[in-house]
Amino acid sequence: DSGVTQTPKHLITATGQRVTLRCSPRSGDLSVYWYQQSLDQGLQFLIQYYNGEERAKGNILERFSAQQFPDLHSELNLSSLELGDSALYFCASSVEAGYNEQFFGPGTRLTVL
Amino acid sequence: SQQGEEDPQALSIQEGENATMNCSYKTSINNLQWYRQNSGRGLVHLILIRSNEREKHSGRLRVTLDTSKKSSSLLITASRAADTASYFCATDPTDTGRRALTFGSGTRLQVQP
Numbered sequence: 001d002s003g004v005t006q007t008p009k010h011l012i013t014a015t016g017q018r019v020t021l022r023c024s025p026r027s028g029d030l031s032v033y034w035y036q037q038s039l040d041q042g043l044q045f046l047i048q049y050y051n052g053e054e055r056a057k058g059n060i061l062e063r064f065s066a067q068q069f070p071d072l073h074s075e076l077n078l079s080s081l082e083l084g085d086s087a088l089y090f091c092a093s094s095v096e097a098g099y100n101e102q103f104f105g106p107g108t109r110l111t112v113l
Numbered sequence: 114s115q116q117g118e119e120d121p122q123a124l125s126i127q128e129g130e131n132a133t134m135n136c137s138y139k140t141s142i143n144n145l146q147w148y149r150q151n152s153g154r155g156l157v158h159l160i161l162i163r164s165n166e167r168e169k170h171s172g173r174l175r176v177t178l179d180t181s182k183k184s185s186s187l188l189i190t191a192s193r194a195a196d197t198a199s200y201f202c203a204t205d206p207t208d209t210g211r212r213a214l215t216f217g218s219g220t221r222l223q224v225q226p
Contacts, residue, residue, distance in 0.1 A: 002155060033214075043156075043201065043216040056213050090155055098205075101146070102214065104155035 003027065004105035006091050012111045018079040021108045025072055025093030031055070032074040033094075033102060034066055038087035049074055050097040081112045118217050119202060125223040132189040134220040136202030137182075143205040145178055146214070147187050150199045159187075159200075194226040 003026035011019055025032050034046040036059075045058035049068035060066075063081075068074040078085060088109050092102040120135045136145070144163045148156040162169045162178045162185065169176045175188040189196055199219040206215065 002157070004155070035216075042218045045213040045215065048213065058213050088153070092156075100144070100205075101158045101161060102156075103158065104148075106155045107153070109153075 002103040002105065004091060004093050004103050006089075006105035006108050008108060009106065010109050010111075012113065013081060014113055015081055015083060017081050017112075018077065019081065019110065021076040021078070021089050021091075021110075023074045023076070023091030023093075023105060025074070025091075026103050029093035029095050029103070030072065031094045031097050032068055032072070033092040034060075034074070034076050035090040035092065036087045037090060037107075038084075041087075043090075046076070048097075055097055078110070083112050086110055086112045119200070119220040121220060122218070123221040123223070125225065126192055127225050128192060128194055130192055132192050132196070132222055132224070134187045134200050134222070136185045136187070136217055138185075138202075138204045138215075138217075139183065140204075141207040142180070143207055145176075145185050146203045146205070147174075147176060147185075148201045148203060148216075150201065150219070152198075156201065189222075192222075192224045194224050196222060197224045198222060 005024045007022045030051045033048045037043045046060040048056040066076045088107045090107045091105045094102045146161045147159045150156045160171045173190045178185045199221050201216050201219045203214040203216045
């Protein structure tokens, strides 16, 4: 158990809908990262927050947004969902803003029908 | 395109044998990390090697880094069936405009009991 929690574990929804994925980092970790893992694209970095502020942006679509709250939990919002958004979404956390060891959550499996 | 590319894509060995996986990358890095992922689960950090290090050990794991060739290898000695998983390398590039861990496509390791 990495200490990172993600909810929900599974999500099935329809095209055009909007969903919110939630992540609670390890106690004491200030950085949260979001990744998307699909069969054709592999593991893609989406976005990073550090202590409530956006730190780095990766291959995140404009339809996707994220935020980190004062209690350091983070949410990833996916809107206008398309079939191609079906994937595993991972959250990871680390103590610092730098890119050292990251601790991954169990992931949320999103299926868009 | 992926910063890190693992080779081979898949590897099948017998329990007790050694497994070697390679990773090549394209740009200068601060560090290179190896992660393990059991099917459908979150990634688990295995080992981090900094750009000024050439070799690092952790239990049955041995990692080498050759920055002149932009390559790394992960050796798992005396493999066990429980080592069956996908293994990813991740690089932390020095390019400050792209500060994010970039993961390779992974090597699927199957250890036959």
